[in-house]
Amino acid sequence: xxxxxxxxxxxxxxxxxxxxxxxxxxxxxxxxxxxxxxxxxxxxxxxxxxxxxxxxxxxxxxxxxxxxxxxxxxxxxxxxxxxxxxxxxxxxxxxxxxxxxxxxxxxxxxxxxxxxx
Amino acid sequence: xxxxxxxxxxxxxxxxxxxxxxxxxxxxxxxxxxxxxxxxxxxxxxxxxxxxxxxxxxxxxxxxxxxxxxxxxxxxxxxxxxxxxxxxxxxxxxxxxxxxxxxxxxxxxxxxxxxxxxxxxxxxxxxxxxxxxxxxxxxxxxxxxxxxxxxxxxxxxxxxxxxxxxxxxxxxxxxxxxxxxxxxxxxxxxxxxxxxxxxxxxxxxxxxxxxxxxxxxxxxxxxxxxxxxxxxxxxxxxxxxxxxxxxxxxxxxxxxxxxxxxxxxxxxxxxxxxxxxxxxxxxxxxxxxxxxxxxxxxxxxxxxxxxxxxxxxxxxxxxxxxxxxxxxxxxxxxxxxxxxxxxxxxxxxxxxxxxxxxxxxxxxxxxxxxxxxxxxxxxxxxxxxxxxxxxxxxxxxxxxxxxxxxxxxxxxxxxxxxxxxxxxxxxxxxxxxxxxxxxxxxxxxxxxxxxxxxxxxxxxxxxxxxxxxxxxxxxxxxxxxxxxxxxxxxxxxxxxxxxxxxxxxxxxxxxxxxxxxxxxxxxxxxxxxxxxxxxxxxxxxxxxxxxxxxxxxxxxxxxx
Numbered sequence: 178x179x180x181x182x183x184x185x186x187x188x189x190x191x192x193x194x195x196x197x198x199x200x201x202x203x204x205x206x207x208x209x210x211x212x213x214x215x216x217x218x219x220x221x222x223x224x225x226x227x228x229x230x231x232x233x234x235x236x237x238x239x240x241x242x243x244x245x246x247x248x249x250x251x252x253x254x255x256x257x258x259x260x261x262x263x264x265x266x267x268x269x270x271x272x273x274x275x276x277x278x279x280x281x282x283x284x285x286x287x288x289x290x291x292x293x294x
Numbered sequence: 295x296x297x298x299x300x301x302x303x304x305x306x307x308x309x310x311x312x313x314x315x316x317x318x319x320x321x322x323x324x325x326x327x328x329x330x331x332x333x334x335x336x337x338x339x340x341x342x343x344x345x346x347x348x349x350x351x352x353x354x355x356x357x358x359x360x361x362x363x364x365x366x367x368x369x370x371x372x373x374x375x376x377x378x379x380x381x382x383x384x385x386x387x388x389x390x391x392x393x394x395x396x397x398x399x400x401x402x403x404x405x406x407x408x409x410x411x412x413x414x415x416x417x418x419x420x421x422x423x424x425x426x427x428x429x430x431x432x433x434x435x436x437x438x439x440x441x442x443x444x445x446x447x448x449x450x451x452x453x454x455x456x457x458x459x460x461x462x463x464x465x466x467x468x469x470x471x472x473x474x475x476x477x478x479x480x481x482x483x484x485x486x487x488x489x490x491x492x493x494x495x496x497x498x499x500x501x502x503x504x505x506x507x508x509x510x511x512x513x514x515x516x517x518x519x520x521x522x523x524x525x526x527x528x529x530x531x532x533x534x535x536x537x538x539x540x541x542x543x544x545x546x547x548x549x550x551x552x553x554x555x556x557x558x559x560x561x562x563x564x565x566x567x568x569x570x571x572x573x574x575x576x577x578x579x580x581x582x583x584x585x586x587x588x589x590x591x592x593x594x595x596x597x598x599x600x601x602x603x604x605x606x607x608x609x610x611x612x613x614x615x616x617x618x619x620x621x622x623x624x625x626x627x628x629x630x631x632x633x634x635x636x637x638x639x640x641x642x643x644x645x646x647x648x649x650x651x652x653x654x655x656x657x658x659x660x661x662x663x664x665x666x667x668x669x670x671x672x673x674x675x676x677x678x679x680x681x682x683x684x685x686x687x688x689x690x691x692x693x694x695x696x697x698x699x700x701x702x703x704x705x706x707x708x709x710x711x712x713x714x715x716x717x718x719x720x721x722x723x724x725x726x727x728x729x730x731x732x733x734x735x736x737x738x739x740x741x742x743x744x745x746x747x748x749x750x751x752x753x754x755x756x757x758x759x760x761x762x763x764x765x766x767x768x769x770x771x772x773x774x775x776x777x778x779x780x781x782x783x784x785x786x787x788x789x790x791x792x793x794x795x796x797x798x799x800x801x802x803x804x805x806x807x808x809x810x811x812x813x814x815x816x817x818x819x820x821x822x823x824x825x826x827x828x829x830x831x832x833x834x835x836x837x838x839x840x841x842x843x844x845x846x847x848x849x850x851x852x853x854x
Contacts (some may be wrong), residue, residue, distance in 0.1 A: 183320030273789030277796035284803035
């Protein structure tokens with residue numbers, strides 16, 4: 178069979194430090210790619226990452242944070258909703274992203290609950 | 295066949311729980327691979343695309359050795375392999391890979407499939423349907439392929455009439471039904487089914503009143519399905535028993551001498567009964583050509599020890615009276631008749647016998663309600679408790695060859711009518727157990743594939759749903775970016791797809807976690823540990839599997 182479960186679990190392990198919180202942010206706005214190189218989306222990804230510092234040169238952003246949720250599984254949570262231009266669809270997409278993040282966490286826990294210490 | 299070779303770690307799986315997760319799951323995957331390679335469990339092979347393998351490489355399809363024996367046997371029966379001996383043909387995969395691949399390729403070419411030499415799901419299922427008596431639903435190689443109408447003998451299309459593989463199968467069926475002396479031919483060039491055999495088949499259909507028209511010597515889009523769909527012909531013969539009429543009354547075609555006509559019809563009906571008994575698990579010698587007494591047509595010769603054996607046509611003669619004994623057993627075990635009644639019923643083949651195949655009735659059982667699939671599962675698992683019992687059933691399962699893949703629908707038909715003894719009859723317990731183990735394995739394998747693909751995507755860190763970007767960061771924190779002028783429907787669809795993707799991941803993880811836990815906690819040893827884990831958790835796996843498949847179907851191809 179050998180379709181790579183070991184490798185996949187290792188990658189997951191590397192991608193995870195702490196699953197005790199989930200942070201989802203939804204932005205709306207305009208993105209201009211200064212070029213269309215293969216790395217453009219990576220730059221966009223990094224541009225949205227507050228810890229990465231300034232936006233990469235290949236991308237210019239004019240985006241606004243519309244919705245934000247921080248769930249801490251010890252009970253604390255935080256929600257932010259912008260006062261204008263938040264459509265029902267955008268709100269639903271944010272909820273779906275949150276739901277997706279929760280399911281991903283739940284999946285990880287169910288799969289490795291007896292091996293992750 | 296011994297089950298001696300098993301990884302040492304199989305017996306210490308409980309210690310995996312102290313390992314790093316990747317190590318533990320790596321060991322688990324190795325055990326699954328090893329079990330598949332040895333035929334402990336078996337799954338349909340993936341397509342070439344899914345496996346990424348080259349069929350010409352020596353280690354390709356190595357996981358499918360046991361299945362390869364069945365593939366070879368089917369190809370041999372259809373005349374694609376030249377070897378005289380069936381056992382030599384069964385070993386062709388190991389003995390002569392090039393010849394095996396050439397036979398597969400030729401079958402694919404003649405069947406109208408893609409000729410890649412790889413026995414994927416389409417090839418496997420079509421090959422199975424051409425040789426087996428019970429039809430399997432056609433399966434495609436992967437979730438993004440549309441189901442194809444490969445029912446080549448489908449009446450309205452009649453496409454099978456021009457398909458060489460189907461015509462070979464028709465020739466094989468005519469041989470099995472006693473109408474053609476020779477099977478399709480061991481590697482001989484393709485030829486259409488024997489015209490005389492087809493003509494006789496048509497005459498029998500007409501004389502039994504199963505078709506209204508007396509067709510000539512070529513199969514038609516009406517008669518091809520009757521030949522290929524065993525259940526269909528049984529239904530038609532069973533319909534003879536109407537209004538208390540329980541004997542065969544034949545119309546005799548003008549151009550057919552009465553004796554020859556009775557002779558062929560008698561053999562044809564005898565063969566149908568033998569096939570049904572074989573599918574139910576009876577040890578029927580499928581090469582026996584002797585006719586049995588058929589009520590309304592002709593009696594078989596009565597055995598007289600003082601007869602000079604050489605003067606009797608041995609094809610009419612059953613010195614062992616084997617079919618009679620099998621029928622007695624059938625009436626006693628499956629119908630619940632007492633000894634005398636069983637002996638009396640077993641003397642002749644009647645239309646009611648065919649009806650009983652379709653509508654199982656047992657004298658001692660109240661059929662007012664039906665058994666469920668869950669009851670069948672409990673009955674099978676309730677009969678296997680120890681290492682030795684589980685391994686014994688696995689061994690029997692591996693040795694059954696074609697029979698492991700045929701007849702299970704019939705077993706279920708009987709079990710459903712609460713005739714539970716069918717499970718414990720002959721080798722049926724092994725057939726059912728092997729099937730449950732294989733089904734469990736198939737689900738786990740699919741779940742592993744789903745997890746691996748999901749992880750690749752998660753690690754890449756980005757989804758692009760028609761311009762709506764979803765980025766994943768460390769610990770799966772998420773940022774969603776929606777372009778200002780994005781259509782509302784695209785935004786909604788993006789959310790739905792994201793949820794579907796993570797739902798599939800969740801259910802796939804649940805499958806793996808469930809099996810891993812059960813496996814590492816099992817007190818059993820050797821292969822019994824794996825087999826019992828897969829079979830005993832099947833009830834919980836099936837609803838999870840349905841969720842995975844359902845989510846997968848709704849996902850676009852690039853996210854599956």
